[in-house]
Amino acid sequence: MKHIYLVYPDKIGTIAPEIYGHFTEHIGGVFYDGLWVGRDSKIPNINGFRKDLIEKLKEIRPSVLRWPGGCFAETYNWRDGIGESRPVRPSWWTPNDGRYESNEVGTHEFMELCELVGAKAYFAMNVTSITPMQARDWMDYCMSPRGSTTLALEREKNGHPEPFDIAYWGVGNENWGGGGNMTADYYALEYRRFATVMHNICDKKSELIAGGANGGDYAWTHDLVANLEKTSAPVHGMSFHFYTGNAKDALNFDEDEWYSVLAKCCTMDERIRRHHSYSVGKKMEDKLKLVVDEWGCWYPDGSGPSKGYNLFEQQSTMRDALVSALTLNIFNNQCDKVRMANVAQLCNNLHCLFLAGGEHCITTPTYHVFKMFRDHQGAEAIRAFGEDNDDIKKRVSVSASVKDGIMTVTLANCSCEEDTEISLDLFGIQAEGTAEVELLTSGDIHDYNTFDAPDTVAPTTCTWDITKPVTMPRASVATVRIKLK
Numbered sequence: 001m002k003h004i005y006l007v008y009p010d011k012i013g014t015i016a017p018e019i020y021g022h023f024t025e026h027i028g029g030v031f032y033d034g035l036w037v038g039r040d041s042k043i044p045n046i047n048g049f050r051k052d053l054i055e056k057l058k059e060i061r062p063s064v065l066r067w068p069g070g071c072f073a074e075t076y077n078w079r080d081g082i083g084e085s086r087p088v089r090p091s092w093w094t095p096n097d098g099r100y101e102s103n104e105v106g107t108h109e110f111m112e113l114c115e116l117v118g119a120k121a122y123f124a125m126n127v128t129s130i131t132p133m134q135a136r137d138w139m140d141y142c143m144s145p146r147g148s149t150t151l152a153l154e155r156e157k158n159g160h161p162e163p164f165d166i167a168y169w170g171v172g173n174e175n176w177g178g179g180g181n182m183t184a185d186y187y188a189l190e191y192r193r194f195a196t197v198m199h200n201i202c203d204k205k206s207e208l209i210a211g212g213a214n215g216g217d218y219a220w221t222h223d224l225v226a227n228l229e230k231t232s233a234p235v236h237g238m239s240f241h242f243y244t245g246n247a248k249d250a251l252n253f254d255e256d257e258w259y260s261v262l263a264k265c266c267t268m269d270e271r272i273r274r275h276h277s278y279s280v281g282k283k284m285e286d287k288l289k290l291v292v293d294e295w296g297c298w299y300p301d302g303s304g305p306s307k308g309y310n311l312f313e314q315q316s317t318m319r320d321a322l323v324s325a326l327t328l329n330i331f332n333n334q335c336d337k338v339r340m341a342n343v344a345q346l347c348n349n350l351h352c353l354f355l356a357g358g359e360h361c362i363t364t365p366t367y368h369v370f371k372m373f374r375d376h377q378g379a380e381a382i383r384a385f386g387e388d389n390d391d392i393k394k395r396v397s398v399s400a401s402v403k404d405g406i407m408t409v410t411l412a413n414c415s416c417e418e419d420t421e422i423s424l425d426l427f428g429i430q431a432e433g434t435a436e437v438e439l440l441t442s443g444d445i446h447d448y449n450t451f452d453a454p455d456t457v458a459p460t461t462c463t464w465d466i467t468k469p470v471t472m473p474r475a476s477v478a479t480v481r482i483k484l485k
């Protein structure tokens with residue numbers, strides 16, 4: 001039997017709702033025939049957005065949506081996405097999939113999506129192929145008060161007199177790669193130039209996020225932080241991206257490949273600690289809290305319903321549900337260092353929550369995990385840990401938080417071989433003995449949802465008597481809601 005320790009007096013911090021954020025890029029099928037079906041479509045829609053998806057998305061309380069990329073952002077001209085007549089352009093991704101960008105979804109449509117689902121907006125600014133002046137113009141267009149500037153009047157003419165509320169602007173994307181192949185020092189200087197101009201126009205209403213490292217590239221973080229320390233340019237967070245890359249198939253894997261993917265995703269923990277430590281070293285940890293604005297599994301194309309037509313679309317099995325739960329538990333447990341995270345990507349793409357096409361729209365196991373974890377948003381994280389954590393085969397991952405007299409405990413049993421008996425040991429607080437439980441598990445670890453069988457993987461509910469040991473099925477995720485006395 002394994003003990004899970006829940007130490008109530010040991011508070012870590014508030015779990016920012018933005019940790020439960022999403023990423024929506026103009027790539028493959030994320031928007032077109034995914035989120036967006038068009039206003040004239042026969043598919044039920046709300047001003048062009050797929051109604052079914054909007055309703056399901058609201059249920060998981062999406063806190064923030066990142067847009068328009070990704071790599072797409074670094075060749076995006078915001079002017080293409082406003083007004084009546086919109087140009088068709090090659091996008092960043094056209095060489096990969098031969099598809100052109102229609103610009104049907106632009107600033108106004110995306111902001112409507114945010115409004116429909118109750119999410120904050122996180123825009124990624126192009127810093128590779130536009131000037132700071134053009135960046136300033138986009139912000140002027142979005143955020144200047146009603147009737148105040150020529151661009152505010154143009155916004156009004158396009159149907160939105162009031163300013164848009166853009167909570168966050170990312171200054172570039174992957175500037176070590178697609179975003180200009182810059183060195184960290186060169187990017188830092190570009191950051192300073194753009195951020196100074198951007199901050200000045202937005203009247204301090206938005207927060208600016210500096211573009212960070214690729215996975216474990218700590219040299220990038222070292223150089224960026226050292227450079228930003230020397231400037232008064234405003235900064236409110238530092239991103240990094242980490243994908244659990246896997247050359248093998250999304251659907252066909254053996255037990256070793258189950259464990260290797262889970263072990264790899266758990267290295268997120270060390271990456272957070274090490275990237276964060278550079279800003280601690282420079283006493284910049286408040287300004288440079290981490291924004292993990294792309295994370296998830298990345299398998300070869302072709303496993304999704306479009307059979308490879310939608311670039312990067314992949315299916316999600318119970319293995320991906322476990323990756324989601326392990327990663328979100330890591331973020332909760334490190335909520336003093338992580339201020340935002342955006343799973344990549346929302347629909348028809350890597351590690352997605354929705355698969356859609358034509359009249360079909362289904363949710364993936366990852367969607368269910370986000371729904372099961374939603375009560376952590378804005379709650380107070382407390383110290384939670386289990387035993388045998390060094391061995392991925394024996395690990396039961398945990399995080400716990402408290403809000404409104406309820407302790408939410410989320411667990412992931414990594415073993416794909418054995419059910420595991422666990423005991424939930426509370427310290428420093430009394431609780432009721434019977435807890436409400438949501439459980440996500442499936443007969444086969446390879447199970448996934450399809451257009452024909454959309455509920456193969458779906459959670460069930462039950463109660464646990466937590467005064468005694470309880471059994472967690474192998475390869476499962478559980479949310480336990482404990483009433484505090």
Ligand code: AHR
Binds near residue numbers: 350
């Ligand atoms: O999520 C797909 C791509 O992965 C993004 O555009 C890019 O930022 C990353 O390399």
